Amino acid sequence: MATLLTSGYPTYPLSIARGMNGDIYGVNGQARGFRWRGTGTADGLGIAAPFVDSAGVSTGGSLTVTLAGGTAKYYVRAVDVIKAGSGYQSAPVITIASTGTGSGAACTSVVNRGRLTSTRMLSYGNTYEATKVTAKATFPAAQLPGGSGGTLTIAAAGYVQSIRVTTQGAGYTSAPTVAFTGGGGSGATARASINETDGVVDSVSIVAPGSGYTSDPTISFTGGGYSTTAAASVVMSYHIQGVTITAAGSNYVGSPEVTLSPTLYAGSIQAITTDGKITTATITSPGEGYPTNSITATVSPTPVGTPSTAILSPVLSAEFIGKYWMAIRYVEDHGDGEDKVIASSICDLVSVEAASPDAGFTWNWTDLYIDSRVTHVELWRTTADQAIVLYRVAKLAKTVFTYADTVGESELINPLRTDFRVLPILLPNGQVNARRFTPPPSTVSIMAMFQERMWYAGDSATGRANALMFSEAQEPESVEKSNVIFVQENVRGEDQVVGLMPFGSGMVVFQRRHCHKMSFVSQPVIDASISLIGQRGIVNHRCWDTAEGVAYVVDFSGMYTLEGAAITPISDVIANYWKSLADGDIDWAYSQYFFVRADPSTGVVRFVYRPKSGVQNQALCYHSLTKAWWTETYGQEVYSGGLATTSSGTAVRPRLLLGGQLGTLLLADQGYTDLNSAGSPVDIACQYQTGRLPLDAGPSRSVAVLYRPTNSTANVTVGLYFNSSTSPRLPSAYEDDGTGVVFDTTAGITVDMNKARSPLGDSNGYASAKISGRMDPRSTGTDRHLAVALSVTVNTADNAASILGIAIQGVGT
C-alpha cells in the first residue's frame, strides 16, 4: 500500500531532491514542482507573493492602508529630570501614571550623592494621550535617618615596649635569665640587672621588642641564686592589623564615619557602602602605641540633610506620525518550528503618511487566489520616515482580510513583543531580501541540493536553456530572480543543461555534449566559478551515478568515468551500441527513460535503455573491478532505479531497487527468477558466446567446460557455430565419458552440472566432448572458424550457473 502524494507529472521523469530540512522536492518541467514534508500529501513548490500567482501574473488583489483617525496616541520616550532633589540614599522608584489611556512605560533612576541625576527608560509603553501623563520619584520610607546596624571588628598586633619590675626578690648573687611566654608573638628578649649589695633585681632592659603579639606575653626569671624570686610585667605597643565587617547594616549612604576606641593612637578605618550596606572596610592608618589589644570601632549614621523630592517630566512621542511603508506576505506555518516556516515574498509596498499624530492604521486587503499551502498572512510596516527595514505588525489567519493596527512605534521595535520580527527590504550589500522568497519557475526540470542551496536547471523558457538558478541558503523554495548564473554557450551549436551532479567540492553541470564544474564560496552570484571539464555530456539528468568516488556517466557517445576532472571513456569495446547506425542497439527516441545506477553492494554499474526492437528491459552492465561488460535482459520493463538502505531498523548494505512496469518496486539480486510483465516468475536465460576462433589443422577437436557443480540438474547447452553461421551445428561425433556431458540429437552437447551426475561430486566439474570440424587450408570449402556458445536457464539456487573455464581443442588464437 502506498500513499498518493500528488499528481500531474506524467511522461517525463521527475528530478527529485531532499532538502536539509528533510522535505522532499520534485520538478519535471511540466508543471509547478512539489514539496512533501514527510506527512500528508505534497504541495506545490514555493509560495507566490500576495496578489500574483507562481508565475508572477497578477491575480487582481490589492492592499490598502488608511489612517485610523481619532485621539492620537503616544509613548513615553524619556523622563526628564527638571529638579534633582536631595537626600536620596538609594535610587527611588519612578512612577509613570496616566489619567487617560496608555500603560506600560517604566524607567529607573540614577542617584549621585543623594541627588536624582538622570533616568533610563525600561519600556516605553503605548497608547498614552497627550497631557495626561505624569512621573514622580518616591522616597523609600525605610531610608531615613541615615543608616544603622553596621559593626566592624578590629584585630590588633604589637610588640614589647618596656618592662616594669613589680617584685625585686631577694638573695640574688647573679643576674637571672629573663623569658617571655604566650601572647602569640615571638622574638622578645630582655636582660635583668641586680644590686649585688642588696641581692635584688634592680631593673630589666629590652634587648629585642619582638613582634606579632596579639595579647600580652608573660615574663619570668630563672637562676641567679635567689631566695625569693623577682616578678615583672610588660608594657605593650599595639597597632591595627585587620578589620572585618561583622554586620553590614542598612540605609547608609556613601562612606559613613568610623570611630575607634581607645582614641589618640592615630588609627583610622574607612567603610564604603553599596545600596545602603557596608560592603568594604579598609585600614587607612594602622596607628601606633595602643596599650591594649582591645580596639573597638563604631559606625556612625550618615549625616543626611533635609530631603527634597526630585521633579520629573515625561517626554511623549507620537506613535503614528510621519510616512510609513506597508506590505503583507503569506506564510506556511504548521507550528513545528520557526525553521519550518515557509514564506512568500512581500507584495508591493503601500505608503501612508500621518501629517499629525494619529491613533493608528486600518489595513484591508483582498486576494482572489491564495495558495493552499498558505496558513497565515503577515503584516509588515516600517517605522516612520524610513523604507529600509520592515517590522512585523501581526500574524493573522489567512481567512482574515482586515486589521486595526494600533502597534505604536515603540512597540513595533520592541524585541520582546510576541509578533516582533525584522525584515530588511534590502541587505546592506544591496541584495534583495524581503522579496527573495520567489518560487522557482514551473519550467525547470532538474534540481539538486548542493552546499545548502537547491539548484534548478533545465528551464524550457525561451533563452533559459543554460540558466543555472539557485535558492537562498537553506531556503530551497526561494529562488529570487537574480539568483541565476549562465553556463557558457558553446560555439558551433547550441547546447543545453540537462543534468546536475553534486560531486565532491563542486557540482558538475552537464549539458548534452559538455560537462562543467561549478563551485562557489558563499554567494554564487558573486563568487561562483564555472569551468569546462570536457566535451562529454549526458543523456538526461538520470544518466549518472557514483560509486567509490567515481562518477559513471552515459552520454550519446558512450559511458565514461569522471574522477576529479579526469574523463575516461570506458565503453569503447561496446561503442557500437551507441555509435553504429547499422548495429547500434539503443532506441534514442525513448532516451528520457534511460538511467544509470551503480549498485555499491556488487560493484555493477547498469545503464538501462530501450533497444531498437523491444522494450525497456535491457541493461548494459559494467563491473568496476573486473572492467568487464555484459548485457542483462529482465523479465519486465524497468524505468527507474534507487537504493534501499534500511531493513527493520537494522542498517544493512544498500540494495538496488528498480521501478518496474506494473507498479512494482523490484529488488535486484534477490532470488533466481524475474517477474515478467504479467507479474509471474520467469526463468533467467543466460548466454555466452566466444569470438570466432580460427580452427587449426590438428586432428583432435573437443570442447570442455569447467564449472562449479550444482545441487540439481542444470544443463548448460554448448553450441558450436562454425564460420559465420548464426545457427549451431550438431557435432558429428561425441563421447560421453561420464563427466557430465550428454548428447542430444536436437539440443546438441549438454553438460549437466549436477554434482550427482558426475563422479567428481562437489569438486569443480570438468566435462569434455569431442567435436567435429573440417580444416584444410588448401581448400575453400572447409571450416575455418568456430565460436562456442554456452546457454543455461536458471530458476532456483540449485541450478544457478557458475562457469570457471572453457577449453577448446583444435583452435588457435
Next chain:
Amino acid sequence: MITVDKWAGLITNASPYLLPPGSAATQVNFQCVRPGELESRRGLSSAAAITTGATTASRLIEMYSFRGLTDACGVVVQTNGGQVYYAAVTVGG
C-alpha cells in the same frame, strides 16, 4: 587449443574474428563480478507494490529513496500517469 578462464566480457565493437580469448561476442545475464568466474545473475523480486486502494500503478518512471519515516526505507515514486506516491520498503540484507 585455447583455454578461457579469464572472462573479459563483451567486445562488440570489433570483428568477432579478432576477439581475444576470454572476450565475448554475446554475454547475456552472465555476470563477471569475480575474476575467473562467469556467473548467472540473480533475479528481480517484488519489494513493494505501489497501489492505492484497488488501483495499481503502472510504470514507475522515477524513484527517490531515503531513510524512511519509520524503520523501513522510504521511496517516493512517479508513475508514467503522473502520480507521485510514497511507499515504505523493507528489504533484507
